Amino acid sequence: MPTASISLRDVGRTFGATRALAGVGLDLKPGVTGLLGPNGAGKTTLLRLLATALPPSQGQVSVLGLDPQVPAERTGIRRQLGYQPQEVGFPRGFTAFAFVDYIALLKEWTEPAARHAEVRRVLGLVGLSHLGAKRIRAMSGGQRRRVALAQALLGSPPVLILDEPTTGVDPEQRVVLRTVLAEIARTSIVVLSTHQTEDVAALCERVIVLDRGRVRYDGPVTDLTGQAAGRVWLADEPDPAAKVSWRTGTGRYRNIGTSVRDDVEHVEPSLEDAYLLLRGGSPKREAADEVAS
């Protein structure tokens, strides 16, 4: 049996004069791939392209060997796709069970008994078994995110596209969701966009960093983290040589610099350190970008 895959060749997407993605080339295989990048980097656009919600302006996208530009093939992709968008609106009056059941019907689960069993299963996976009868509008933000994730998990799809699935979810549930996703990723392609670098570090074998619509890094998480080795250190004061530094809870400053230092107290770099280093230590730049956009 051929391995499931997604490939993008020189993919670009523009919205009017705004270029959201440019020259993106990727091959994705089963496993969890994390997508990192600042706001406006093109993460959501990339995920919408993969989820067939948006056509590319240029380049070729192939999902499981099917072309999303061809309507019949697009339907074929959608039969094997789970997608959790960044923002999901819920119809008034729907309970969690009713909403997921409705989406299950749209996903061609027409046999009521099998559908209901599947809805109960996915609600159980996201820890909402006991809240199935609760109206979604009365749920917390984190619970709503889990309802949105539950519908994406219907049928354990071979392709699972998740846009910030853990935003607003409490730490215990995040650990549960990591376990669920890791299990699914044994056979499925899971692409996960998030601002939570700890989720990527805990879950993903591979990370892609997007910046201004282009791929800045694509490789193993450990390699990216390794790039920060020797470049993260603690000091009592902010180090002028550091690209980024901030006061930690211990009262000491965590410094990240571009050059390897020998005369300082090194600490184990995290993925977040490596990400900031890759972006040029740019919290200020990111803030400036957001103001500009």
Place this chain on the structure above:
Amino acid sequence: MTATLAFGRPVLVPLAAREARRLVLNPVFLFAVVTAWTTWTGGGSATPEIDNVNGYPAVFLGGFGMMATYWLTRSMRASEPVAGVTPTTRPTRTAALCWVAIVPFFCGVLTLFGFLHPYPVGDAVYGPFSPSARLAVLVGQIVIPSLGGPLLGVALGRWVRFPGAAFVLFLVIFGWVELVTILTLSHQDSAPVAVLRLFSPFAFFTVQADSGAVTAWRGSPWFFIGWQLALCTIAVLVALLRGAEGRVRSRIIRALAIAGVGAVILLVLAGTGGFTYAVTA
């Protein structure tokens, strides 16, 4: 994680059933049904001509039915990022919503039978129309608007974003019917005015003269039903057009052109057929 998908089973029927259940539980639709049934019960003997009462089912089942299906169509809009990437295409979802119009349609049929009980077709309140034409008038005024209004609501919901669009359209149609009815009172024998009066999803066919006799206006109630059904077809096609792609889209556009031509022909026939001048019985 051993779930398997039941691919390929037709989604349309179970989806239409699901949407129909949502419509039946919709407060606006429930209000419409209850009000349509309560407005014509009782007082049959006090009605001088049939048009005094048979507009109510059209207003409630058709007009309020339109608002209910408009809400139904719009209600899933917020979930479009999720629903839009399922294998069930938007035209299929639209078709399921269109099938929901069967519910108000049957309410209209039941209302017609209920109507015929206090106002049998031989009754003087129908004026000089033949018994079959009287039935055609009732079908065109009670049953078809109950189908067409909800279909129009689906089409509107697919294309218009403004939340109050269905209510505004309801007011526009209501105002237009009133306007052309007033115009007809002063130009009862005019063919263009008759066409203008019938250029609407609902039209009156009779008026009570000062003497107490009932006057039937010119126009064919049978062709008027044809015109109304053509409008229903156009509403369905316009609704289905949203999100249609490729060959399906071109077929819908072709069908729309045919339905449009058919509608114009039926409207002209409705205005020029039947009585060619106002007849008082």
